[in-house]
Amino acid sequence: MKKLSRNQTFMLITIPVLVLFFVFNTLPLIKGFMYSFTNFKGFGSYDMVGIRNYTDLFTDARVGKSYLFTFKFAVLATIVTNVIGLLLALGLNGKIRAKSALRGIYFVPRILGGLVVGYIFGYIFTYILPALGLGSSMLSSTKTAWIAIVIVAAWQAIAQTTLIYISGLQTVPADVYEAGAIDGATGWIQFKELTFPLIIPFFSINLVLSMKDFLMVFDQIMALTKGGPAQSTESISYLIYQNGITGGQFGFQSANAVIFFIVIVAISVFQLNFTSKKEEQL
């Protein structure tokens, strides 16, 4: 057999990979886009309906509610996760005992599956907290159910966020603090003026990663509320799954998914531009 040249070898590797990627990513993306112009129920025949799904989307109260919930949830969860994660990282990077054991324990939530964690917390919200005299279950009220989901999602996400902040803090050389201390920078001023500016790249990584994950929240909702009470905790992903696959709205939810896709891309591009500008300033 003739020996393949370097270029031929690379082509033989790359082309099948591109085909695989096309078939399971680009093709479904295109199909989803096409279904979004139909009234397909998921089975049987269907007709083209033009842009009706899209115009309907903007007047559909349930879709509007799911966007509102998802953003409300993602913003609060991102803030909670990053504030607690940063505090924990500062603590875990400090002069403490049992450092590696503590770090090991705080990381555990990251490895556990969201669904099972959701079920365990569901029991805490439904039975343990009310038994402690903290009123009725958080999950049964439309006012508090979304907070409960923030708590569970943050509980899991904090693990990774903390770890990324710790690796950020370790990049700050000790002499920066020593030099700062001579100028009287300790405590809060030291953090604000020295530490935080130096770990901004890690801050942006955490913001981008956690925001993106939270916008796609699904497992916790499946386990805790199934979108209830009164559809107050239906995330976009959950609604697309629920009504698109089991609810006979294949076409309509495809349009919803297309909009969701555009929203995710827009937010990612915005965040990347925003954070890279911040980093340039330094």
Added chain:
Amino acid sequence: MNKKNKVAATTNWPVTILLILGCLTVIFPLYMALVIALKKPSEMTNDIAGALSLPKSWSLENFSEAMRVTDFWHSLGYSIMITVVTVVLAILIHSLAGYAIGRCMAKSKFYKFSYLYIVSGMFVPFAILMMPLVKQTAQMGIDNWFGVILCYLVFYMPMNIMLYTGYLKNIPIALEEAATIDGATTWSTYWKVIFPIMKPMHATVAVLTALGTWNDVMTPLVIMSGTGANTLPLAQLTFQTQFGTNYNLAFASYLLALIPILIFYLVCQKQIINGVVNGAVK
């Protein structure tokens, strides 16, 4: 100032104690799951002690019953098979593709395009692919574990290829050229020289891909739910209604779903933590 530095050099006890107390937020849900799983339903009184006290007699009955109800060994088998096959194929295929693309993208527009094309897949939320993929895998006759693996290989491709091409930048091309002069083909040079050097990145890719696939609910839920086969998380969802109000049984089942990954974490804690940090920061 000197005095302050001396104080800072010793252990910061208040922070250490706060962090140890904070660990309770991680340990409590797991402790609760464990004690409830070990109890009989008759021990579950309505007050808080009924749920949280240690069981009077230790019994593993709930675990064996949960194994029977949820068909534990089959689900475990599917989970392990899907995760292991996905991870192995991801390391082989994604590293090869990362190599071909990474080595050529500076010179060739085709590879530059391939890189951007695949990496932009990171912005595509599963929600938009979900419904078309359900149809597509059914039409192709792979609406089963095999289809799930193919989907994972594509979902993790953007991240993994980015990681591999990034890592490759630090590997001098002279290494390969030396082997090529000795008459080795590009293919064999890759496996003998480059693949072993990329070992740290294989570990990162393995950890991220394994955690993601092991805990994922959505993909197996929509693609293989018709087959009657479950992964471990999917089994919790499927049998949730059968647990009813028998929380002892339910918690035994949840713990069974968590134990494999907890054991894995105890054994490879360092690799897992490094993998997650590298994946995020690189």
